[in-house]
Amino acid sequence: MEDDFERYALTGWFPGHMFKAGKKMEEALSLVDMAVELVDARAPFLTRNPNLRRILANKPFQLIANKQDLASPAACNAWKQYCMEKGLPIHFQDSRRMANVKALPALWRKMVLDARQAKGVTRPLLRPVRVIIAGVPNIGKSTLVNHLGDRNRAQVGPKPGVTRSNQWIPIGNGVELLDTPGILWPKIRNKKHELLLGLLNILNDELLPPELLAEYLAWELERQNIPINWGGYGLDGVPSDATTLLEAIAKKRSFVKPGGKLDVERAAITFVKDFRDGRLGRITLEMPPQPKESSPSEAPKQ
Numbered sequence: 133m134e135d136d137f138e139r140y141a142l143t144g145w146f147p148g149h150m151f152k153a154g155k156k157m158e159e160a161l162s163l164v165d166m167a168v169e170l171v172d173a174r175a176p177f178l179t180r181n182p183n184l185r186r187i188l189a190n191k192p193f194q195l196i197a198n199k200q201d202l203a204s205p206a207a208c209n210a211w212k213q214y215c216m217e218k219g220l221p222i223h224f225q226d227s228r229r230m231a232n233v234k235a236l237p238a239l240w241r242k243m244v245l246d247a248r249q250a251k252g253v254t255r256p257l258l259r260p261v262r263v264i265i266a267g268v269p270n271i272g273k274s275t276l277v278n279h280l281g282d283r284n285r286a287q288v289g290p291k292p293g294v295t296r297s298n299q300w301i302p303i304g305n306g307v308e309l310l311d312t313p314g315i316l317w318p319k320i321r322n323k324k325h326e327l328l329l330g331l332l333n334i335l336n337d338e339l340l341p342p343e344l345l346a347e348y349l350a351w352e353l354e355r356q357n358i359p360i361n362w363g364g365y366g367l368d369g370v371p372s373d374a375t376t377l378l379e380a381i382a383k384k385r386s387f388v389k390p391g392g393k394l395d396v397e398r399a400a401i402t403f404v405k406d407f408r409d410g411r412l413g414r415i416t417l418e419m420p421p422q423p424k425e426s427s428p429s430e431a432p433k434q
């Protein structure tokens with residue numbers, strides 16, 4: 133399957149939102165002691181917001197790769213190793229599982245208190261540690277916040293010393309969360325990046341035609357040589373192109389438009405949904421960067 137995605141222009145949807153949300157985020161970050169950024173375990177760096185850590189200055193920061201259950205376990209391990217070597221530990225989790233998230237508040241409190249100590253602050257912190265959960269749309273922020281905050285929801289309310297529109301949700305362990313939707317917009321690098329964000333359901337589905345998302349997904353599967361059960365779509369093996377694939381799916385599922393033409397759009401929606409729901413298997417779309425191989429001219433002389 134050919135890689136020719138650059139022939140499509142970017143949808144150009146982000147800049148306005150990015151600016152407004154960026155300003156709001158800067159305000160929110162000035163109120164918290166630390167930030168937690170949620171990224172997608174299937175593409176951890178391509179779903180990061182490059183500006184968050186810069187805005188945070190010297191405050192503690194935790195990177196959580198969410199939706200671990202949908203990512204390849206081997207790839208998650210490779211990412212853990214890579215990030216550890218870079219001095220930015222990454223924690224993988226499925227935020228829908230309570231067992232995965234219950235230890236987080238105590239860890240966040242410790243991170244903030246340790247950072248104060250490292251700065252030489254000796255005054256005890258007499259208030260709860262304040263944390264914001266940030267990340268791109270649909271990444272699982274509310275899922276995590278609700279898991280952590282459920283029991284204390286009723287107590288939510290404005291507190292003195294905090295702007296009235298900002299509310300704090302106490303979550304126990306001496307931690308409270310800033311109740312602001314910590315939505316970040318990723319900086320879209322190129323068309324392939326935009327399609328990846330679309331595939332991961334981070335961009336609004338109305339922005340990108342499903343056939344294009346399906347073509348990109350099929351191309352990624354082929355590029356990475358990821359085996360999937362093509363037989364389930366009525367194919368003998370890897371399809372030669374996206375049209376063959378979508379027509380096979382439409383035939384197999386009897387997706388036919390009035391007049392008898394195959395409904396390839398519906399086939400594309402099905403294929404993309406199967407990926408998003410994990411029915412194609414646990415698939416990672418972005419691997420950690422490889423160390424640059426030395427070119428022959430740079431190779432050490434024997």
Ligand SMILES: Nc1nc2c(ncn2[C@@H]2O[C@H](COP(=O)(O)OP(=O)(O)OP(=O)(O)O)[C@@H](O)[C@H]2O)c(=O)[nH]1
Binds near residue numbers: 199201268275
């Ligand atoms: N498979 C899987 N799904 C998850 C996980 N965490 C959240 N989800 C699902 O992802 C979807 C989005 O979750 P939300 O918590 O609404 O995401 P959000 O970041 O608050 O989204 P916005 O408010 O739109 O920015 C929901 O369908 C969740 O059930 C996870 O770890 N694994």
Ligand SMILES: [Mg+2]
Binds near residue numbers: 274
């Ligand atoms: Mg939300």
